[in-house]
Amino acid sequence: MLAKAEAETRGLGNLPLVKVPHPVGSISLVALRALAESSVDLIIGALTRNNRTSFHSEEATADSDSALKASEYVPSNPTLTFKALAERGWTDGLPVIPPTPDAVREMIDASGLKGDELLGVIPPLNGRATVEKVAANAVMAGCLPAFFPLVLSALKAMMQPSFNLTGIQTTTSNVTPLAIVNGPCRQALNVNYSSNVLGQGWRANSTVGRAIRLILTNIGGAVPGVYDKSTLGQPAKYTFCIAENEEENPWEPLHVERGLEKADSAVSMCGCTGVHSIVDMASKTPKGILTTMAAAMAAGGSSNWVYGCECLIIMCPEHAASFSAAGYSKADIRQELFEKARLSFGKFSEENLELIAKRRPRWFQAGETQGIPIVDRAEDIWIVVAGGKGPKSAFIPSWIDVRMSTLPIAHGASSPVAVSCQC
């Protein structure tokens, strides 16, 4: 499916593909040789004959698109409405708000944009993300209209090439986008940044994150098990949106670090492959907390070890205060974590060392004896302050080629209209 999606994204839907039976990576060389022998005729056919082994034709695609109805009629009874929408495959499995024309119109109006304006196309199926389609998904997710500019900016941020959305949408990894909100809109929209920030209970966090998932599935076409090939998935794929606790952040907030003004409202999207709790209620010094954090980061098995991608520390205010009181800057913390969050070669299997040596060869050069670091550069460790009281931080590894993407929230989210929409 990844090959098909990649070919279609490049406009080559009829590119000949040869399906080699899974698994490939874990089998013996003898079995691999047999696989090559059984595939070579198909490969020769794909190289020398036209119209071989394409998944489906352009004509079939056009036919299916022409059948898309702009709207449908479903029973008005709430239970039956949900049943009808779920049967169409439009939900995440949880009840949704029906995207009636009036509700969608109200959402569109909150953006100041026209409903038919095209924001871009979403992989893997190159779904046309018009403002109306995005709004319909935001309604279904339970968003207030005031949240819509935040949803739009989150979507645009994910469309930046550096975010690798095609990969996120189709991979066997459990990676999912995390939205981090900064600026005045946190108060205007009541986005939680304090106690239980990664959890439930706030309408803005819950529904904005959910809207992002519904958009990716319904418009992008990343249907689980079909194009979304995640082996396990993770609960954060339902929804994952937080805000930074700027009030208790002793350093500059994330969006300022990313080049915006403090008075701006902004959303930063990053890749999340799980939340690893970092509990340290005993350490009295930053060195002690750093030791705990580095140990948590140095847990094996994440994509970071193979790809050296970015990662994120969600630092609780109490840990941040300890660092700040001792004069630590974010750069100091990053550097120390970069040096400490390493795994020695002995912690990897021989096969993994061979794989990592291909992708991160610099850590295998002569003179590199400190093991393999969680990232290739200290600046690839992002630090966000969030959460309530308690000495509990978290570590979030990212995924291949996903670079944090930050955009201002373009319109309305901090306006008086939005302020009146507290939930």
Added chain:
Amino acid sequence: MQTDLIEVINPTADRELKIGKIASRNHGLEAKRIGLLDNSKPNADKFLEYVGQLLKQRYPTIEILPRRKMTRTEADCLQELIGSCDLVVSAFAD
């Protein structure tokens, strides 16, 4: 009854159809330069190496050009392949 129904906007979307043209495959392999693009996943390089050996056995005049990408196929990688190869076999996925 109509009164029991509500209208809902379809949240799924039309597809932006990019229609590219793939190169003609109506040719033999003799004397062709064949790139083998390894995606750095486990065994991809060895699988393609075997494929290259098998192709070479059948078509001794071909030239095999092993290549490797780390993650996505970036533009410079594509340009290099276009410049150096007549045909490319690319490994995908896990």
